[in-house]
């Protein structure tokens with residue numbers, strides 16, 4: 001379903017096997033907007049790399065034929081996890097994140113989840129609040145020792 005302004009329509013679609021390396025690099029570029037050191041970005045590389053096992057749970061936002069964002073949701077029972085939401089740096093602030101977050105909500109609800117949770121980058125915390133999520137604790141980063149990440153939760157009304 002196309003969304004956005006007529007001159008910059010955003011399409012959502014399934015991720016493709018042949019583009020997983022390209023999408024992984026998009027995630028890394030996006031992560032790097034928060035001015036992490038090269039060492040931190042390197043530490044996040046494995047976590048941000050998409051493999052064939054991620055295809056079913058990953059959706060791509062495309063603008064003018066090019067990927068501009070990635071979202072991934074996995075569902076375990078009543079709780080869905082927003083495992084990644086990354087916008088190409090050039091497209092940040094143009095509504096792609098909102099479209100990806102709405103898709104995450106749809107994916108979670110369609111799978112029967114009652115709650116969507118995300119362990120967020122601290123720089124993105126305001127975005128999740130803006131999307132209606134509420135703070136739900138903190139979690140130590142799995143990639144960066146000493147970094148504590150905020151957790152957010154969004155109820156998904158039936």
Ligand SMILES: CC(C)(COP(=O)(O)OP(=O)(O)OC[C@H]1O[C@@H](n2cnc3c(N)ncnc32)[C@H](O)[C@@H]1OP(=O)(O)O)[C@@H](O)C(=O)NCCC(=O)NCCS
Nearest residue numbers: 030086087092093094095096097098120121124126127130
């Ligand atoms: C966080 C991210 C996904 C948001 O995507 P985006 O395309 O910039 O978001 P949108 O343009 O749809 O913004 C929607 C609203 O959220 C607000 N917003 C976006 N990012 C924000 C931030 N980091 N802090 C506070 N508010 C933010 C916008 O101002 C906008 O508000 P408005 O509707 O009142 O104008 C994007 O900035 C990104 O990919 N960042 C780098 C990677 C990252 O940190 N991802 C999240 C990992 S948990």
